[in-house]
Amino acid sequence: MKIDGDMLIGATRLHGAEGDIHAIDPRNGERLAPAYGGGGPDEVARACALAAAAFDAYRETSLAARAGFLETIAQNILDLGDDLIERASAETGLPRARIEGERGRTVGQLRLFAEEVRRGDWLGLRFDTPSPERRPAPRPDLRLRHIPLGPVAVFGASNFPLAFSAAGGDTAAALAAGCPVVVKAHSAHPGTSEMVGCAIRAAVAACGLPEGVFSLLFGAGSSMGTALVAHPAIKAVGFTGSRRAGVALMATAAARAEPIPVYAEMSSINPVFLLPVALAARAPAIAAGFVASLVLGAGQFCTNPGLVLAVGGPDLDRFLTEAAAAVAAAPATTMLTPAIHAAYDAGRLRLGAHAAVATLAEGRPAQGPFEGRPALFATDAAQFLADPVLQEETFGASSLVVRCPDVATLRAVAERLDGQLTATLQMDAGDLDDARALLPVLERRAGRILVNGYPTGVEVGHAMVHGGPFPATSDSRTTSVGTLAIRRFLRPVCYQDLPQALLPAALRDGNPLGLARSVDGVPIVAPAI
Numbered sequence: 254m255k256i257d258g259d260m261l262i263g264a265t266r267l268h269g270a271e272g273d274i275h276a277i278d279p280r281n282g283e284r285l286a287p288a289y290g291g292g293g294p295d296e297v298a299r300a301c302a303l304a305a306a307a308f309d310a311y312r313e314t315s316l317a318a319r320a321g322f323l324e325t326i327a328q329n330i331l332d333l334g335d336d337l338i339e340r341a342s343a344e345t346g347l348p349r350a351r352i353e354g355e356r357g358r359t360v361g362q363l364r365l366f367a368e369e370v371r372r373g374d375w376l377g378l379r380f381d382t383p384s385p386e387r388r389p390a391p392r393p394d395l396r397l398r399h400i401p402l403g404p405v406a407v408f409g410a411s412n413f414p415l416a417f418s419a420a421g422g423d424t425a426a427a428l429a430a431g432c433p434v435v436v437k438a439h440s441a442h443p444g445t446s447e448m449v450g451c452a453i454r455a456a457v458a459a460c461g462l463p464e465g466v467f468s469l470l471f472g473a474g475s476s477m478g479t480a481l482v483a484h485p486a487i488k489a490v491g492f493t494g495s496r497r498a499g500v501a502l503m504a505t506a507a508a509r510a511e512p513i514p515v516y517a518e519m520s521s522i523n524p525v526f527l528l529p530v531a532l533a534a535r536a537p538a539i540a541a542g543f544v545a546s547l548v549l550g551a552g553q554f555c556t557n558p559g560l561v562l563a564v565g566g567p568d569l570d571r572f573l574t575e576a577a578a579a580v581a582a583a584p585a586t587t588m589l590t591p592a593i594h595a596a597y598d599a600g601r602l603r604l605g606a607h608a609a610v611a612t613l614a615e616g617r618p619a620q621g622p623f624e625g626r627p628a629l630f631a632t633d634a635a636q637f638l639a640d641p642v643l644q645e646e647t648f649g650a651s652s653l654v655v656r657c658p659d660v661a662t663l664r665a666v667a668e669r670l671d672g673q674l675t676a677t678l679q680m681d682a683g684d685l686d687d688a689r690a691l692l693p694v695l696e697r698r699a700g701r702i703l704v705n706g707y708p709t710g711v712e713v714g715h716a717m718v719h720g721g722p723f724p725a726t727s728d729s730r731t732t733s734v735g736t737l738a739i740r741r742f743l744r745p746v747c748y749q750d751l752p753q754a755l756l757p758a759a760l761r762d763g764n765p766l767g768l769a770r771s772v773d774g775v776p777i778v779a780p781a782i
């Protein structure tokens with residue numbers, strides 16, 4: 254597919270005039286054509302006006318039509334074929350197989366949301382039956398459904414050019430909810446974004462939807478991204494990236510005349526707790542699994558295991574020997590962008606130079622210009638607690654092991670951790686009491702708790718939570734992966750004593766759409782239709 258470097262503002266292609274953006278192939282540092290013209294306030298205003306104009310029509314599309322739209326996007330992405338795989342690989346340095354897997358996840362995610370939309374449970378229909386005879390006051394007829402919030406701004410993530418970008422989880426969830434979407438493409442993969450944007454735009458046209466359902470903008474985050482979040486038509490924001498940018502967007506959203514929710518997924522170091530019985534029984538196997546997770550994708554996952562906590566002693570020493578050997582044997586790997594590589598190297602060198610930190614191993618030296626060397630560091634619990642810098646995310650394949658004198662200290666350290674996306678326990682049956690004591694702490698700290706696995710690799714499903722307390726995310730009540738993510742873009746509306754003719758179909762007597770509902774607090778499953 255030919256790419257032009259244009260923004261997609263509804264059905265119009267437009268080349269921005271606010272400075273050129275070039276993707277860089279991080280495998281060799283070469284600039285990739287074409288140049289993408291950055292947009293400014295005019296393009297933001299145009300995309301937002303179209304999105305606002307599309308909202309009422311789009312949000313009242315039938316569930317079947319909306320699901321069909323999501324499925325058409327999925328098919329159109331697949332139809333981009335190898336061009337998409339090659340471009341995404343060139344723009345990110347991620348290998349083909351990874352991009353192919355990510356495309357499968359992206360398409361699967363859209364299809365899962367299509368099923369979710371059709372089922373309609375997310376409308377959360379509730380009925381309180383009226384009681385005109387009730388004294389002292391009659392009870393009104395109350396009916397509740399959830400409606401979409403309005404146009405959503407989505408920021409593509411550098412580390413998932415497909416699954417967390419133009420047609421990624423935030424876009425899929427917002428479109429499923431009935432919200433038009435304006436994407437601010439990540440400047441690292443504009444070509445991939447344009448291709449996927451075209452696939453969405455073609456689906457908009459094929460499904461007969463208003464053009465403003467989807468727009469794609471290019472431009473600098475700090476100017477155009479900020480203008481997008483500040484625009485009055487935008488009613489919510491989905492973001493995956495750095496804590497700095499996420500916090501800036503939260504501040505912009507909070508300072509608006511009408512503040513709006515920002516769902517930002519930011520930084521997490523994903524602690525892995527090695528409990529004593531498991532460590533004694535299988536230190537080498539745990540080390541092998543841990544290092545595999547650490548170096549996966551050059552460590553460029555927000556679920557990367559950046560912190561390990563264990564009780565010091567010979568069993569931990571065995572783990573460290575094995576893990577250090579595996580890290581030392583691991584190759585340096587191309588990182589997503591020159592800036593991400595530079596930030597990783599700076600973080601790795603800062604940790605290595607920290608007076609309270611020992612360098613246990615570094616991976617093989619870099620061969621290419623933007624390759625990151627894996628690294629493993631160690632400190633002890635007292636030092637870790639004394640310096641908050643040691644809790645900061647080093648985005649890449651770097652991890653810090655914290656030696657604790659006993660299990661009570663392990664728990665005390667857990668109490669002091671920032672909010673996390675995940676917390677992992679390596680445990681055997683003999684660790685159950687320690688695990689039970691840790692669990693309430695981990696529940697307060699993390700969105701997902703795993704046993705005997707590793708945090709990288711997030712399953713897209715109905716029970717997944719990819720979220721957690723700040724700074725893992727800006728709103729711990731939600732998830733950015735899985736069908737529950739649709740809730741971020743909905744709000745409840747109660748209809749009191751409306752005549753049947755005025756009620757939305759989902760709330761009319763006789764359940765004409767055949768949807769699940771609760772009546773006077775009692776759930777009633779959807780009839781099979």
Ligand SMILES: NC(=O)C1=CN([C@@H]2O[C@H](COP(=O)(O)OP(=O)(O)OC[C@H]3O[C@@H](n4cnc5c(N)ncnc54)[C@H](OP(=O)(O)O)[C@@H]3O)[C@@H](O)[C@H]2O)C=CC1
Pocket residue numbers: 408409410411412437438439440441472473474475476478479493494495496497498499501502518519520521554555592593596597646647648
């Ligand atoms: N938690 C996670 O999953 C991830 C964390 N990161 C962290 O982020 C670092 C940088 O990576 P990157 O992906 O570029 O992440 P950034 O957070 O820097 O950028 C993400 C998006 O936000 C935009 N942006 C940047 N600053 C602002 C701002 N002040 N106001 C509004 N929008 C802004 C960027 O625009 P522009 O296109 O102009 O850059 C980009 O579109 C990594 O080194 C890593 O530490 C990265 C990826 C994922």
Ligand SMILES: O=C(O)CCC(=O)C(=O)O
Pocket residue numbers: 410412413417493553554555556708709710711712719
């Ligand atoms: O590991 C995953 O599948 C998702 C991770 C993620 O959200 C991220 O790295 O930004």
